[in-house]
Amino acid sequence: MKLIEKFEQARGPFYTFEFFPPRTDQGFSNLLLRISRLADLKPLAINITWGAGGSTKDRTLELASLTQKEYGIDTVMHLTCTNMVQGSVDDALRAAKEVGIQNILALRGDPPRGEEYWIPTDPRFTHALDLVSYIRSSSEFFDAFALGVAAYPDGHAGSVHSEDEEIDHLKAKVDSGADFIVTQLFFDVDNFLRWLQKIRSRGITVPVIPGVLPIQTYASFLRVTKLCGTHIPDSICADLESIKHDDQQVKDYGISLAVKMIRRLVEEGGLRGFHFCTLNLEKSVQNILEILGWAPSHAKIHNRLIAESVGPAEQPTTTNPDLIVTPANATSSAANGLASHVPVEGDTGKGEVNYAATWDEFPNGRFGDVNSPAFGSQDLWGGFGRITPNGPHPSTLADITTLNLRFLSGEISSYPFSPVPLSNESQLILPHLLRLAKHGWWPVGSQPAVDGLPSDDNTVGWGPAGGYVYQKPFVEFFASVSIVDKLEKAIGAVNGVVDFLAGNNAGELKTSLQDTERNAVTWGVFPGQEIIQSTIIEQESFLTWKDEAFSIWTDWASQFHPDSQGRQLLEGIRDTRWLVNVTHHDFRNPDALWRFLFEDIGLDDASLT
Incomplete structure (x- = not known):
């Protein structure tokens, strides 16, 4: 089913999980077992990433095919412009369509290895906007997929554009036929809520799904946030600095922080759907959903201090109905060193x-x-x-x-x-x-x-x-x-x-x-x-x-x-x-x-x- 239809039918909170194709055959096989366990948490869909420069193209298609066809889980396949020409775009879309995938996340992508700047292989595919426009104008694919696009509440890493210019680009993607938006990870909820209000005021009304990254280790947190250009509030930096040498505390803090962020986004932003960047891990996501009370409990949460620190699990409530995603307002379109x-x-x-x-x-x-x-x-x-x-x-x-x-x-x-x-x-x-x-x-x-x-x-x-x-x-x-x-x-x-x-x-x-x-x-x-x-x-x-x-x-x-x-x-x-x-x-x-x-x-x- 197309995600936009599932969004409209959802009566409570919903969530999606993101996975990347593992780099080894053993890891690939074992990820399928992990996905089957996480499927018990009833995600609305799962996302499969597309590696830089199409480096994981075959693995992405294989994994997406298995999750969609063999496991029966609605799958969102990522697709980037990097190293892609019209023929390869068509091949990827046909392969997705053949196995029943009805959802695509259209991205520009990163430069291939060995290239300093992003240069299009085919000038027709320079931006994610081009992918959206191409699919929507294709007689073969125009109505085959729900299309998602990315947004960057903290700004796109390395971008020379102002926030207003980036919002203009986002609106162009939506106006060209994007059905929903998935955001890059963020930790500054105040800034996200401000950004959300701003894009709504600019006429962007499609569903916005915030990207949530549970902190797994201090070193991986530093690396990912640096590469993504993510703004980290001083309070979070201070909290992590005091526990960065204790992996268990960092993991527990990541769970607690994600729960607090999600509750604020529900209560103050009226949001119902969330996108979990799992990094192919499972325990933190499972614990977050259990604490929120959004999924059946499959295992005892090991650290009761987490639940105590965020309060008892509650069903979400909304205080800003104007921002709730509904059919009425949705359009068709180391330290480790x-x-x-x-x-x-x-x-x-x-x-x-x-x-x-x-x-x-x-x-x-x-x-x-x-x-x-x-x-x-x-x-x-x-x-x-x-x-x-x-x-x-x-x-x-x-x-x-x-x-x-x-x-x-x-x-x-x-x-x-x-x-x-x-x-x-x-x-x-x-x-x-x-x-x-x-x-x-x-x-x-x-x-x-x-x-x-x-x-x-x-x-x-x-x-x-x-x-x-x-x-x-x-x-x-x-x-x-x-x-x-x-x-x-x-x-x-x-x-x-x-x-x-x-x-x-x-x-x-x-x-x-x-x-x-x-x-x-x-x-x-x-x-x-x-x-x-x-x-x-x-x-x-x-x-x-x-x-x-x-x-x-x-x-x-x-x-x-x-x-x-x-x-x-x-x-x-x-x-x-x-x-x-x-x-x-x-x-x-x-x-x-x-x-x-x-x-x-x-x-x-x-x-x-």
Whole structure:
């Protein structure tokens, strides 16, 4: 059924869930199980995202087909202009139509990897407006779909347009045939309500569905809000600052905050429908809906303090009937930083080993379990976010080293491989990281050895209070092939005490791990729970990140003229260096990894360039 019809028929609050196609086959299969569980919460529909540059096109179509046809859940398929021409747009729309999908969210999309600016592949598809206009003017598709479009209450990240100009663009999309609006995530309810009143006064009367992102971890919150240009009220910043080292408290706060925001939007804005950006996670959304009293309870809410902090669950009431979406007014138309492997910060952890419903409860870094649906978590509406380099453009290898050292020393707060400042955890091994960087081994991920510190430790703690956390030391860096060969030989001689993975942009892999070996490098033991392994290193997850890491060099190089020295430098690094991960299994000795690198192998004496 078309969503606009379902909106009109809804007699109470309603909600939709958003998922992205996982990056691995295992994650894809397990996401279907997760979706089937969340379907019990009776969402009005689910959304399936379309990756930047059409990077997940096939996966998006496959997942949307399964959810619509096999699971019988009304599905909204995202569709972007990026890398699309008329033929590919038609193919995507036909594929959606064939499996019964009747809802499309039309988006412009982000630039493809390796391109600095968004340039249309087909000049007929430059904006989301063009997609809407094309579909509505097509004899084949004009009445086949309900069309949704995006709106940005805090402004579109990177936009040069004023708010009034952006509202003009939004109205043009609606006037061209958009049936409903889904907003980007926001946390400033006062600003959203002001914006909502403003677009209503400009004659935009179609349903507006606010985007809600439950905060999962402090690091992922920082990353997503920065990339989306989201305004964060000072009160929320202060609240999170005081609990950012306790993952359980951050997750609980995210649930409480979402409940409070939704209640305000219902009571003050007259809104009935909400769009949950799940990031392929499930527990927070389930708990939010249970507290609101909007969905049947399937599990006991573990933290009663959440419910107490937001009050008893109540059915929503409206105080502003003029803004209620009804047929009458609807038209037809890290902080984890480098030490917690930040470059691709996302919700990629692993929960209790044998209970899939609890995966990702305490995501703690990039190297999650490839079986997890949230492995390689994407940013909203289009792939991994682009990171703008901080500081002057480099022209020599020494410039790259200087930039890396400035970041490690805290002179700059971000650089291409980390969107957030170096974490406090990194200070425990900072002399070693600086030593690597000075030799031209540019570290991009690491963690110190940890042997049973309390889970509420301000530096390395994570998960629920009352537990203990452990970490095997590892470091990740870019190096020349000669250094990779030297490492490979040395690691082969220590008989399993140290493992490594090394890959280059050409797709070559060198490793001491077998294909099926999985190395848990971060784990925790908590009262009343099984052991939680939140960070796992193995071949598939490493290769997934390796591809992303080398694409960052491409992104960086794209900011230079093709014939410039900077472009040649960065593309040369991309094509000749290897990404290397070295893990030492002695988590009880904080110096074991560094003694192996600097003394046993003698890297200080090696040619590092």
